[in-house]
Amino acid sequence: MKDDILLPEDYTDPQCPFCTDAYKNQPPVKSIPVGRILDKADEYFSRNDYAGAERHFLFWLEEAKEGNDDRGAFALRNELMGLYRKTGKREKALENLSETLGLIKKMGIEDTVSAGTAFVNAATVYKAFSMSEKAVPLFEKAREIYERELKEGDGRLGGLYNNTALALVDLKRYSAAREIYGKALKVMEKAEHGELERAITCLNLANLAEAERGLEDAAEEIAELVGRAEKLLDTPSLPRNGYYAFVCEKCAPTFGYYGYFAFEAELKRRAGEIYERP
DSSP states (O other): OGGGOOOHHHHSOOOOTTOOGGGTTOOOOOOOOHHHHHHHHHHHHHTTOHHHHHHHHHHHHHHHHHTTOHHHHHHHHHHHHHHHHHTTOHHHHHHHHHHHHHHHHHHTOTTSHHHHHHHHHHHHHHHHTTOHHHHHHHHHHHHHHHHHHSOTTOHHHHHHHHHHHHHHHHTTOHHHHHHHHHHHHHHHTSSTTTHHHHHHHHHHHHHHHHHHHOTTTTHHHHHHHHHHHHHHHTOTTSOOSHHHHHHHHHHHHHHHHTTOHHHHHHHHHHHHHHHTOO
16 A cells, blocks of 8 residues: 555645644644555565564554554554454454544545545455445445546556455346456556456456356356466466465465366465565
C-alpha cells in the first residue's frame, strides 16, 4: 500500500498563512513514519511472520493515536484490516474495517485513490467472512475511483476486478462475474509481472465454470484454464519474492483440487523456499 500513502496536503484544505482560526483548539499532530513502518512490515511478511507484523502495527497504531495522526492511523488500520482477514480473526478485522471507514469520512478523502484502496480492503474482508452482499457496494465505490484515477494497466485495477468477481460468484451473479474477470485479464496483460494476477484470474474462472455448470460439464474449460494458470506461474521473468510466495501458497490448493497434485506440491515448495530465506 506504499503507493497510496496520504500526505497532509491530500486531505486538508489550503489555509491562509495569516489566518489563525483554523489552528485554535486543534491538538498538535505528531506524525508517525508510515513509509518506514510499511518497509519493516514487509520484512515480517517476507518471512510469513504475521504475529510479528501484528505487534509492529499495533505498536505504531498507539503512537499514531497518541500523536493525533489520523493519516498514520488510517494507514495502519488499513494494514491491520488485511492482516486479520488473512489470519481469520473476524472480529478484529471488522473492528479495523469500521475504524478505517470512519477515518475516511473524518478526513474527507472519500474520492481519493487511498480511499479506493481502503474500500477494496474492506470489501475483501466482508467477502472473506461470507458477507458478499456488503462487499459488492464497496467494490463498486472503489471501481468508480480506480477507473477514473488510475492508468490503464495498473495492477490495482486487476486486483479489484478479481475480488469483485469473486463476490459476485458468491451471490450467483455468474454472467456479471465472468464479464469482470474478462476486465481483469485485459488489464493485467498490460501490467508488469501481471502473470501472477492472470493466473489467479484463470483459476477463479475455473471455479466459476464449475459453480455455474458443474464439474463434469465444465471439465474441458476447467482443464484449459488450469493449464494456462500453470504456465503463467512458471513465467521465468517473475521475481521470486514475498508476493510470488503468497500467490503460490494461495493458488496451490486449487491446483490440488483439480488433480494437479505435483504442481500443488511444487508451488508449496517454492513458497517455503522463499519464506525460509534469511
